[in-house]
Amino acid sequence: MRVSRLPQPSTAAPSEWVEGAAWVDEIATPEGQSRFRVDSVHFAPGARTAWHSHPFGQVLYVTQGAGLVQSRGGEVHSIRAGDSVRIAPGEWHWHGASPTTFMTHLAIQEVADDGTEAERGAPVTESEYTADTAAPPLR
Template sequence: MRVSRTPRPTAAAPPEWVAGAAWVDEIAAPEGASHLRVDSVHFAPGARTAWHSHPLGQVLHVTAGTGLVQCLGGEVHTIRTGDSVRVAPGEWHWHGASPTASMTHLAVQEVAEDGTEAERGSHVTEAEYPARPAAR
């Protein structure tokens, strides 16, 4: 067992991955035999990821605020504190804050054997965001 008490510095999310302001705190990085990555990501209102997919899927767990998530071809869903989203392997999706509220989530995924964590596509357009969220 290893206990880590030294927090890693918060990093701004790179603009090729996120439209708007977002910050990432690394919770766990792949190490040794583990392929697990966990990040806490905080999105300012209106900030969202580009379209992307993960080779082994992803779980999002909202820890604060209100956000939006959409899988390619599907409806935009509102997500709130306590909600979890499971994205299937290879499924193209985006996620981020709602237009008027910030949102923080844990992003949990396994890194593929070849080191691939995600494949990035184009940014979500203004026409796509904010599409009308599906009723909850």
């Protein structure tokens, strides 16, 4: 057993992955035979990821605030504290804060044997992000 003490230093999310300001706190990293990674990601209002996919999928659990999530070709959905989002392996998607509210979520994914966590695509444009400001809740 290994006990880690939080808080560890927050790191700014890389600008090639995120539009706007976001910070990442590592909760768990792959170790030994485990391939699971868990991060707490805190998005400023208007911040969002680029389009991306994960080889084994991803689970998001919103811990604070309100945000948006979209799969390629699907509707933009509102998410808020307490919501959980399951993203299928290889599914292209983006997620981030709402235009006016901070949002924090846990991002949980399995890392491939070669260390790959995600494949990054194009940035989410302003028109994609604001496509539906009255996004339906995810249910």
